[in-house]
Amino acid sequence: MAKGTIIESVKDALAVGSNIIESAKSEIVWLLPLSIVIFAAQYGIPNKSKTLIEHGGHIKSIFHISSQYVELAQSLLDIGENLRHLDQYEGVFFLVGDKKQSISSIHVNVEDLSLDDRIVAFWSEAPTYAEYLLTHFDQAWAQGVGAQDRLNELLEQRP
């Protein structure tokens, strides 16, 4: 596993992501497409995030918060995730645990993703690879806006 493993399905990617969160001791950061965040919620992965936070861990997360998924974003805030909204993100999606384990994907059909879709993701335990992804995360984090501000904005727009 030291040099990485290729992951080829959404299901496997979710399993790996879940495993990384479960085995993390102190920190998770993720930048994921909305479709994956929805799947993760359906599979109860936020419960593992909650457990990590309850044990003193931290989670920083970024996704595109749209008006249909205000409640999903709120539920992540409620369990204690430090969440941001990023508009019009185009790039690589990833999850990093404890600055070591990571899964990243280049091509994700973010608009219309199903569990059986083929993806190309890379699971790594190399700290250098994690550091590389975290550098990008910091840049994306700086460009994002606080989730609560985004939620307030979306709730104001609701009829």
Add this chain to the structure above:
Amino acid sequence: MNSKRDTLMSKVFSTPSTNLEIPRVNGTESIVKMLNAFELNEKGVTFWGKETAYCAFKLVKTVGELVTTISQLINSAETSILFVAHPSFNLFSMGGFGEHFRCAAARGVRVRGILNIYPTNVLVAREYFSCGVELKHKDHYCGMTMVIADGKRSVNLIYTYLKSTLSLDEQVAALWSDSTTQAEFLTNAFEMTWTQAINAEEHIDQQLKRERHDETFPEHTDKTLSIRRHTAARQPSLTRS
């Protein structure tokens, strides 16, 4: 070599205090990794890591290092080079990689590349054709910028915005790797994009035809997409600060 291996094995299992330069390891996998690294080092390959004997990844932190890394990848390739560049990654327009590609193609290396071809980089695209690069055009490419050599070594970068006038000292966040799994991962992504991309020459011809049409019917002209006007414009440049 075997005696050196034996010596290394004995050091692996000895106490750290007597062998401060070699970290103690546990487990077969780590030992194999260390021995592999030892062999690579004997062939002249640099050790990248400190915690483990050898690391398949290395961060590339400046434009200068990135130019050098890409050039080395192209120059060391024996069978294939794949590259794809994000539209905002204009180093391919200014890095002077054309000659490297020409030399690679001349020694029988198959070079395939994907660019988002638009008026300001059409000259670069044509230069690549003349160098023997099989080039395709992809609209709105939003993945990693990457170069893969021989399906083994690679460099990729996520954040690709670079200024039009660029210093070699400018910070970037790129990743060099000689992990074949990483190269396979990137190659998969490249092939998916290659399938979606269109022939670059056809794309340029279509653009030129469209321009001729616009000249005949100026009321439909999209002034932002003039290839001939932009090819005359100044190309981005690379500087040393």
